[in-house]
Amino acid sequence: MTIFFVTNSDTQTAANLAVAKKIATNTDIKLFGCDALRDKLHNELSGKKRAIFSMSHGSRLAIIDSDGDEAIVEQDGDALSGYKVYAWACMTAQSLGGTLAQEDIHWWGYDAAITAPDDREKYLDIFSEVISTAKDNFEDGVDHSSIQRILDLIKDACDTAQEQLDRVGAIDDENAMSLYSCCHQIWARLCIWLPGAQQPIKHRNAPSAYIDM
Numbered sequence: 001m002t003i004f005f006v007t008n009s010d011t012q013t014a015a016n017l018a019v020a021k022k023i024a025t026n027t028d029i030k031l032f033g034c035d036a037l038r039d040k041l042h043n044e045l046s047g048k049k050r051a052i053f054s055m056s057h058g059s060r061l062a063i064i065d066s067d068g069d070e071a072i073v074e075q076d077g078d079a080l081s082g083y084k085v086y087a088w089a090c091m092t093a094q095s096l097g098g099t100l101a102q103e104d105i106h107w108w109g110y111d112a113a114i115t116a117p118d119d120r121e122k123y124l125d126i127f128s129e130v131i132s133t134a135k136d137n138f139e140d141g142v143d144h145s146s147i148q149r150i151l152d153l154i155k156d157a158c159d160t161a162q163e164q165l166d167r168v169g170a171i172d173d174e175n176a177m178s179l180y181s182c183c184h185q186i187w188a189r190l191c192i193w194l195p196g197a198q199q200p201i202k203h204r205n206a207p208s209a210y211i212d213m
């Protein structure tokens with residue numbers, strides 16, 4: 001089971017939530033919207049679950065909950081030890097991920113500001129498929145080779161999504177830059193910190209990581 005933690009505090013996180021509702025499974029422990037709070041998340045950490053997929057705002061030092069409070073910070077290493085965390089949020093791979101990796105935590109996060117998916121009807125399924133690919137596969141990443149395989153899957157899904165955007169006329173959309181930027185960032189700015197690692201893993205074709213350790 002995966003703890004699926006998705007905030008809703010503005011238009012960007014509302015779009016995340018629309019995607020999350022499309023891809024959630026019956027086995028997920030769903031903490032959506034007003035339930036995506038630090039206390040509720042931490043109340044779930046003591047069970048058998050060992051994975052968190054989070055969609056929220058973030059920073060170098062925290063995942064942010066629906067109330068604007070810090071849901072996960074560097075001091076939460078003990079509570080999260082043994083977990084695999086995927087943080088679809090801005091910049092958590094710059095510092096937070098590397099710090100928590102020293103506490104036996106696998107951290108999938110982003111090293112830059114990222115663009116939220118577009119939840120308009122003609123785009124929602126496109127972005128849902130990409131995010132679902134990440135959610136369905138990240139827990140299988142245990143070493144460099146398995147992670148590169150998953151990164152390839154995510155990049156392939158993003159490439160397909162860009163082709164689908166082309167087919168539905170996204171290039172002429174007034175938000176075209178955001179649409180294509182989101183597809184690119186999902187794989188190109190993704191950093192994976194393995195437990196104990198001193199540097200994150202990125203896709204072989206991605207630009208260098210922006211980290212602050």
